[in-house]
Amino acid sequence: MGWIFVLLASACEITGGIGLHYFSQRRTLRNGLVYFGGLGVSLALLYPSFQYLPVSVAYAVWTGIGTAGIVIVNMMFFGESKNGLRLASLTAIIIGVVGLKAMGS
Amino acid sequence: MNKAWVYVILTSLSELVWIYGFNTASAWWHWMLIIIFLVCDLHFLAKACETLPTGTVYAIFAATGTVGTAVMDVFMFDQSLGLGKLGFIVLIIAGVIGLKLTDDKKDEEQSKGAV
Numbered sequence: 001m002g003w004i005f006v007l008l009a010s011a012c013e014i015t016g017g018i019g020l021h022y023f024s025q026r027r028t029l030r031n032g033l034v035y036f037g038g039l040g041v042s043l044a045l046l047y048p049s050f051q052y053l054p055v056s057v058a059y060a061v062w063t064g065i066g067t068a069g070i071v072i073v074n075m076m077f078f079g080e081s082k083n084g085l086r087l088a089s090l091t092a093i094i095i096g097v098v099g100l101k102a103m104g105s
Numbered sequence: 106m107n108k109a110w111v112y113v114i115l116t117s118l119s120e121l122v123w124i125y126g127f128n129t130a131s132a133w134w135h136w137m138l139i140i141i142f143l144v145c146d147l148h149f150l151a152k153a154c155e156t157l158p159t160g161t162v163y164a165i166f167a168a169t170g171t172v173g174t175a176v177m178d179v180f181m182f183d184q185s186l187g188l189g190k191l192g193f194i195v196l197i198i199a200g201v202i203g204l205k206l207t208d209d210k211k212d213e214e215q216s217k218g219a220v
Contacts, residue, residue, distance in 0.1 A: 017163055024154035036147065067167045071160035080158040081207065089203025093164045096197035097171045103190050 002052025005045050010065035012042035017070030021078055042066070056104025064098040107208065109156040116149035116162075117169035124174055128182070161204050168197045 016038025023031040123142040178184040
């Protein structure tokens with residue numbers, strides 16, 4: 001059950017990231033709603049997962065999927081650079097963030 | 106330095122302020138401040154994405170929140186910073202520097218193209 005919340009929360013985070021892309025290009029009410037709403041609903045869904053999973057595990061998986069997803073969506077659909085150094089840097093950040101969150105507080 | 110990187114720094118700073126507030130808030134006006142910083146944070150995040158790639162900005166945004174929380178735990182809430190955590194922090198910093206370098210390279214190409 002906890003994993004369902006984490007996966008739904010990650011999906012909403014990715015949606016929020018898509019909203020962020022559109023909102024930064026055109027400040028419309030709809031884009032703003034996808035951006036703020038996506039990230040807001042994501043946190044609201046992550047919170048109940050803490051009842052089923054350790055907080056550090058839930059956090060790590062959520063940021064990992066969310067951040068990687070936003071990076072991949074932006075590369076696939078919005079033509080962001082696939083330059084080698086950029087890919088290596090993004091991978092380093094995502095591994096670092098997941099690792100640090102998994103070690104928990 | 107590209108102006109967009111100033112927004113990256115601003116979004117990172119405001120993110121750290123509201124995360125700190127979230128951990129320590131005890132009065133209703135603390136929560137008002139947290140909401141104000143949260144709104145500023147999301148505003149600067151979108152401003153940074155106007156010129157920098159969203160993937161780059163969001164990865165750095167996630168990185169700042171994570172590293173910031175870990176560092177706050179060490180200095181304010183007396184947690185230990187092990188070798189493992191330190192290693193991941195170094196990895197994240199290397200990644201952020203790498204992203205900054207790829208952005209600089211792109212600027213050079215563009216200015217060459219303009220000439």
